[in-house]
Amino acid sequence: MADISKCTGKWCKSKETCYRYTAKASMVWQSYSDFWRDTNKNENKCSHYWYNGQNDKLYREDTKLEANRLPIRRLFFDIETGYYILKIRAWQLKNYQSYFNPDDIEQEKEILCISYKWQYEREVYTLDNQQGEKQMLKEFIKIMGEADEIIAHNGDRFDIRFLRTRCLFHGVLMFPNYRTLDTLKKSRSRFLFASNKLDYLGKFTGVGGKKEHDGMQLWIDIVEGKNLERLEEMKRYCERDVIMLEDYYFIISPYITHNNNFAVLTGGAKWDCPECASTNVEMYRTYSTPMGVIRREMKCNDCKKQYKISNKNYMGMLEYISRINK
Helix, strand or coil: CECHHHCCHHHCCCCCCCHHHHCCHHHHHHHHHHHHHCCCCCCCCCCCCECCCCCCCCCCHHHHHHHCCCCCCEEEEEEEECCCEECCCCCCCCCCCCCCCHHHEEECCCEEEEEEEECCCCCCEEEEHHHCHHHHHHHHHHHHHCCCEEEECCHHHHHHHHHHHHHHHHCCCCCCCCCEEEHHHHHHHHCCCCCCCHHHHHHHHCCCCCCCCCCHHHHHHHHCCCCHHHHHHHHHHHHHHHHHHHHHHHHHHHHCCCCCCHHHHCCCCCCCCCCCCCCCEEEEEEEECCCCCEEEEEEECCCCCEEEEEHHHHHHHHHHHHHHCC
């Protein structure tokens, strides 16, 4: 008997000699067919997942534990931008115009600084445009590429799109898509707050508000005055936003749906917690869809995340538990 779906590929300790891992895709598919046609074939069998009744406790335990040591690379970030400097031509001072002609732009809006931190780490890092906006973007795009998930407030609509716009301007390559979670979208879709601004959400959940500053004058001193001391003040303001963003995310996490499955990403099973990859989970409710499909609602006892899995995956979990308990 064999369960080919349990092959862990690159995580397997025998991958250097494994036929399935080193052979071409067409050859591997043919070997799968041969296995199912004739279960007595001995060649190309993987000792980790083929068993004769005595080794049925081998359920990728070694490789699963090894894979789960991989850290979850979740990136929190925020950007601060300047503003457009325009040359306005007007017939009179009283003007109700709400949209200005792009031909009036004398200086494009640029990114002043980018603050970011990795999940669970204390250090908050900040890049600023004193090294040049292009170099700042190159460094941060490389950091974004290391993340399994990127979290920002209004990141999908503004931060990432504006980063991509400035990368295009400077000719810096950037991936067209990232695995993201926008806390603004989650706040709007899952709750009914009086305001969805991060400052209000932080105060509402008790993590604190934004760092106070003197408003537009801070931006004027940096963009037009080139005041480096004021830039340092803005960097501290941006770093505070990132810390508050992480705290707010952890508070709302049990109440929102996940965008990524970190259990599977780090080598775990589909029934493990998709948020923290913990195996300390339990089923607390079963329901059926209108079409008669059974779904299982699960709960993580570590991070309190609630999520859904299919009945097939739940049956696989029960089978796995019965095997390791034998």
